[in-house]
Amino acid sequence: MSIKKALIPLLLCALLLGACAYIVLPEEEEGSTSTASKGWSAVVTNIGKSDAGDLHIDLTLRNETADWSAMQAAEDKPALLTASDGKTINCETVFVGTGGHRLAPGFQMRGYTAGTKAEPQTQLIYVECKGADAAPGSKLSLDYSYVTGEYYYYVPATDVNGKLELNLDQVATDVKYPIAEPAEGLIQKSDTQITAINEVVLTLAEVTRTDQGLQFKWQTFNPGEYPTYVHIGVPPVIGDDGILYGLYESPHLASAPITGAGKTAEWTTEVAVPKDVKGLYVLLSIESKQQRLFVDYAVDITDQ
Numbered sequence: 001m002s003i004k005k006a007l008i009p010l011l012l013c014a015l016l017l018g019a020c021a022y023i024v025l026p027e028e029e030e031g032s033t034s035t036a037s038k039g040w041s042a043v044v045t046n047i048g049k050s051d052a053g054d055l056h057i058d059l060t061l062r063n064e065t066a067d068w069s070a071m072q073a074a075e076d077k078p079a080l081l082t083a084s085d086g087k088t089i090n091c092e093t094v095f096v097g098t099g100g101h102r103l104a105p106g107f108q109m110r111g112y113t114a115g116t117k118a119e120p121q122t123q124l125i126y127v128e129c130k131g132a133d134a135a136p137g138s139k140l141s142l143d144y145s146y147v148t149g150e151y152y153y154y155v156p157a158t159d160v161n162g163k164l165e166l167n168l169d170q171v172a173t174d175v176k177y178p179i180a181e182p183a184e185g186l187i188q189k190s191d192t193q194i195t196a197i198n199e200v201v202l203t204l205a206e207v208t209r210t211d212q213g214l215q216f217k218w219q220t221f222n223p224g225e226y227p228t229y230v231h232i233g234v235p236p237v238i239g240d241d242g243i244l245y246g247l248y249e250s251p252h253l254a255s256a257p258i259t260g261a262g263k264t265a266e267w268t269t270e271v272a273v274p275k276d277v278k279g280l281y282v283l284l285s286i287e288s289k290q291q292r293l294f295v296d297y298a299v300d301i302t303d304q
Helices: 005-014 017-022
Strands: 041-047 054-065 071-074 079-082 090-091 093-095 109-116 119-123 126-129 138-147 160-165 202-208 211-223 244-245 264-272 281-287 293-300
Touching: 041 160, 054 071, 079 126, 090 126, 119 244
Parallel strands: 109 244
Antiparallel strands: 041 054, 054 126, 071 138, 079 090, 079 138, 093 126, 109 119, 138 160, 202 211, 211 264, 281 293
């Protein structure tokens, strides 16, 4: 490349200094994870009857993709109940997924917050099969898709398809939430200083139990020469009951204060969590590297 051509982008950047100052290019990946992805797995935790008398199967989902991942059952496609003699029944009621959230690798869950901001509700993970019984030797299968890695608003992630196959003779009664097999170095201490976009440092300054749940005070320090934003959305939490609390929305939608050059900013977020839920972790998505690209962290607040 000639010197004249090489100078062109530099001159453009100088003319648009305000815009160029905000952009931070993503770092090169150091290589793929050494842990092989197994996709998502599930275990049956209870088999019973619904209020209507249908077969009801409670499930726990485990992220074994070796990365942060969101999953959901295939839309408009029933689960399949197969008896020991090979006969099959379609199971039309399927509530299987993470509610839009990315779950940390090695974590497991049995429900999430659904509904609306005005009327949130807890959605447990289960399948129901009308007019069926779980006779010995029965199996349940369902198709699902999942995405992994960082969330980038401008570039949709590529779906990966998978299939869950469960033996209904095997019911787990000793599942511990929310961590099955934590990845090394995954969990961050609550006072960890995390570097976000434009080298701004984000800290969880305070956690307070309220009558409604938890209130988080966030603090950013901007060491740079230009004011900037750091979006984190409204981070959800998951604890020892296996429910992922916090209605999902893209983390760029929630407002965040501007952090002036050389200054500090503070703001709060809240999430509704029952008082008796312990062993909590914040699933934190922080705008990093460049605009609308979010990196995930699991923050330990088990002392709350």
